[in-house]
Amino acid sequence: MTENPAKNHDTEKKAVRASIRAARASMDTRTRAELGDKLAGTVLGYLAQSTGIVRKVAAYTSSPGEPDTAKLLDAMVDEGIEVFLPVCEPGFALSWAAYVPGIEFQRSTLAPVMEPVGPRLGTQLFDDINTLIIPALAIDEQGLRLGQGGGYYDRFLPLIEDSPVRVAAIVYDNEFVPAGTFPVAEHDQPVDLVFTPAQVHQII
Numbered sequence: 061m062t063e064n065p066a067k068n069h070d071t072e073k074k075a076v077r078a079s080i081r082a083a084r085a086s087m088d089t090r091t092r093a094e095l096g097d098k099l100a101g102t103v104l105g106y107l108a109q110s111t112g113i114v115r116k117v118a119a120y121t122s123s124p125g126e127p128d129t130a131k132l133l134d135a136m137v138d139e140g141i142e143v144f145l146p147v148c149e150p151g152f153a154l155s156w157a158a159y160v161p162g163i164e165f166q167r168s169t170l171a172p173v174m175e176p177v178g179p180r181l182g183t184q185l186f187d188d189i190n191t192l193i194i195p196a197l198a199i200d201e202q203g204l205r206l207g208q209g210g211g212y213y214d215r216f217l218p219l220i221e222d223s224p225v226r227v228a229a230i231v232y233d234n235e236f237v238p239a240g241t242f243p244v245a246e247h248d249q250p251v252d253l254v255f256t257p258a259q260v261h262q263i264i
């Protein structure tokens with residue numbers, strides 16, 4: 061029988077995703093909240109010392125199971141940082157909307173995520189965004205990323221290649237894994253940084 065490498069690749073990715081999602085789903089609410097607090101402290105510590113005063117960050121609203129970003133979003137706003145969140149658009153594109161604490165959220169019709177209401181902004185926003193924080197299920201030591209499988213960020217990241225933004229992914233500590241733990245494709249772009257509750261890993 062002829063092997064189909066692309067298909068094997070997808071099957072293997074699916075298996076790794078399922079195993080990480082199951083582990084995340086088994087985490088109790090209190091541990092998730094504690095790790096969310098810790099994550100906020102770790103990321104704020106990084107932003108404060110990395111570039112002096114960071115003014116604009118693009119991040120995301122966590123879904124149940126993902127490391128909790130709610131504390132982080134509010135902590136950044138408290139520090140005077142302007143925060144922007146992704147909005148799913150047709151064709152697996154992303155636009156961006158401003159986050160302010162207490163803003164109304166609505167469920168995307170395109171993906172199982174919550175999104176802020178308000179004006180949608182395009183890639184021009186990234187001319188002065190300092191750091192883009194993105195979700196992942198796992199990141200390997202080369203900075204390569206296993207996402208939820210939509211392909212939204214894989215398509216978005218090349219669009220802002222020329223902007224000076226630093227790209228950071230958030231995972232739990234045990235999801236920062238050795239290279240080879242999950243398959244990677246030609247189009248996968250490494251992130252620059254990995255934020256976990258316990259630490260910041262600089263990839264390059």
Ligand SMILES: Nc1nc2c(c(=O)[nH]1)N(C=O)[C@@H](CNc1ccc(C(=O)N[C@@H](CCC(=O)O)C(=O)O)cc1)CN2
Pocket residue numbers: 120121122123126146148171172173195196207208209210211212213
């Ligand atoms: N919090 C968060 N926001 C995000 C992403 C993300 O991964 N996390 N995205 C990253 O791209 C984009 C939305 N795309 C997504 C695509 C698939 C799934 C997902 O969980 N799919 C699963 C489970 C479906 C379900 O539970 O209903 C699946 O398809 O099996 C999530 C987001 C933009 N916003």
Ligand SMILES: Nc1ncnc2c1ncn2[C@@H]1O[C@H](COP(=O)(O)OP(=O)(O)OP(=O)(O)O)[C@@H](O)[C@H]1O
Pocket residue numbers: 073195205206207208209210211212213214215245247
């Ligand atoms: N730059 C791209 N152009 C076209 N299709 C792409 C691109 N990147 C990824 N895809 C397709 O999107 C689908 C999901 O890709 P992949 O498994 O890499 O997503 P992911 O990184 O897990 O998702 P996300 O970025 O949404 O978190 C695959 O079918 C893949 O071939």
